[in-house]
Amino acid sequence: MTKITLKQCRYFKTVAQTGGIASAAQVVGISQPAVAQAIAKLEDQTGLVLFRRLHARGMELTAHGVEFLRYAEQMLTYADHMEVAVADIAAHRVGTLRVGCFQSIAPFYLARIVSGYSEKRPGVVLDIDERLQEELVIALGRNEIDLAILYDLGIDDTRFHIWPLANAHLYLIVPPNHRLAKRDSVSIHEIDGEDFVLFDAPQSSDFFLRVFAKFDIAPKIAFRSSSIESVRSKVAHGLGVSLLSMKPVENTTYDGGQVVPVRLVERMPPTRIVIASHVDAPMNALAEPFVSFCQDLFGPG
Numbered sequence: 001m002t003k004i005t006l007k008q009c010r011y012f013k014t015v016a017q018t019g020g021i022a023s024a025a026q027v028v029g030i031s032q033p034a035v036a037q038a039i040a041k042l043e044d045q046t047g048l049v050l051f052r053r054l055h056a057r058g059m060e061l062t063a064h065g066v067e068f069l070r071y072a073e074q075m076l077t078y079a080d081h082m083e084v085a086v087a088d089i090a091a092h093r094v095g096t097l098r099v100g101c102f103q104s105i106a107p108f109y110l111a112r113i114v115s116g117y118s119e120k121r122p123g124v125v126l127d128i129d130e131r132l133q134e135e136l137v138i139a140l141g142r143n144e145i146d147l148a149i150l151y152d153l154g155i156d157d158t159r160f161h162i163w164p165l166a167n168a169h170l171y172l173i174v175p176p177n178h179r180l181a182k183r184d185s186v187s188i189h190e191i192d193g194e195d196f197v198l199f200d201a202p203q204s205s206d207f208f209l210r211v212f213a214k215f216d217i218a219p220k221i222a223f224r225s226s227s228i229e230s231v232r233s234k235v236a237h238g239l240g241v242s243l244l245s246m247k248p249v250e251n252t253t254y255d256g257g258q259v260v261p262v263r264l265v266e267r268m269p270p271t272r273i274v275i276a277s278h279v280d281a282p283m284n285a286l287a288e289p290f291v292s293f294c295q296d297l298f299g300p301g
Contacts, residue, residue, distance in 0.1 A: 004045060006079050009072040011038040012050065016069050020058035096125040097286040100136045100148040104201060104228050105273060108246055109149070109298070117293055124286055132226075133203045140276065146284040147291070151245075152272035153203045160276045163291050165298040167270035168245035170211070173259040175238045185263040188243075192217040195240035197231050200224035207271070208243055215266065235259050245271045273298070 014024040015035065025032040043050050050065035061069060101110050114126055129145055136148040140160065155162060172186060180186050188211070196219035198205055205224070212218065222240045225231050235242050236257025251259050275291055277283065 004042065006076065008038050008042045009075050011035050012042055013069065013072055013076065015039060015051070015059060016061055016065065019060065023058075095123075095284075095286050096127055097147070097284055097290055098127045098129065098145040099290070100129045100131055100139055100145040100150075102133050102136060102148075102150040103130050104199075104204070104246060105149055105151070106130045107228075108248075113149075113294060113297060116297060117290065120293065121289070124290075126290075132201060140278040140281065143278070143281045146281070146287055147275055147277050149273065149275050149294070151204070151207075152274045153207055155274070155276060159279055161279060163275045163295065164272055165275055165294055166273045168273055169270045170243055170245055170264060170268060171247065172241060172243055172262045172264055173232065173235050174241045174262060175236055176258050176260055177238070178241065178260070180241075180262055181260040183262055185265045188215050188264050188266050189217055191219050191241050194219050195222040196220060197223045197225065197234045197240040197242040199226070199228060199231050199242065199244060201226045211243065211268070214268075229254055232259050233257055 011024065011028060014027050015021060018024045018027060021032050021036050021039070025035045028035065039051065046068070048064040048068060049062050050068055051059040052062055053059055110128065110130070114128065117124065117126060129139070131139065133150050133153065136145070136150050137155070139145045140148050149165070151168070152162065152164075172180070172188070172191065174180050180190060198208060198221050219241070223234050225234070228244060228246060231242050231244065232248075233253045233255055234240060236253045236255075236259050247261060251261065253259065275294055277287060
């Protein structure tokens, strides 16, 4: 059977609604013979008698015609939805954007990003993937994700497009009974030789070790953890001090302990939080508005 067209369905529906060829032709704005030919061809294609011809009283649907009208209306509704969808796609209002986020950044920003962007652009699906820093860089290179929110720990700007989001400033955390806990600020040299809890996520640990080398200090690494919250908990229980970049709103740890954040007097470049894409990957059309939204949400670093 030859495929039924949307035009045939539209003409058929109009005849059914108006009750005649002449009135339908006037509604759709074409000649009466064109409408009559379309209906005749539709009946020939389907093998159905869709109308009873009542001469002076026009046309009325047969039982087959009533049933066929139900499907024709569904088809026309889907076609209308398709036109809207095409317009939304062209205007970047719908689609899927694959976004990776570094696991240590995610608890601080990711929920706000997803909820805020879903409210702003409800037609855009954010396919979120939380990974470690190095895994995000690899995923961008393999085109497994469109964008990644991560630290700028030496990202190669010849391979990646990079947009700055915020600056994460290094600070010290100590337990409440520590000798430095009541100080407003301290020198990083004051933790030389101290027991230290190292945030040991890939690349992050290298960053902290470079800080030690830069200031020629040698804290004693007593514990390592790839979880910021685990680091904070160990510090709260007096197992060492630590340096971190991300700062929770509260100083209470998951297990009810307390840490005391202390500002460092040394001026050192902050760690940038950025959003990145791979230069060789096809740019998702939804990426640019998402990047702008994230920059507005993070605000000045």
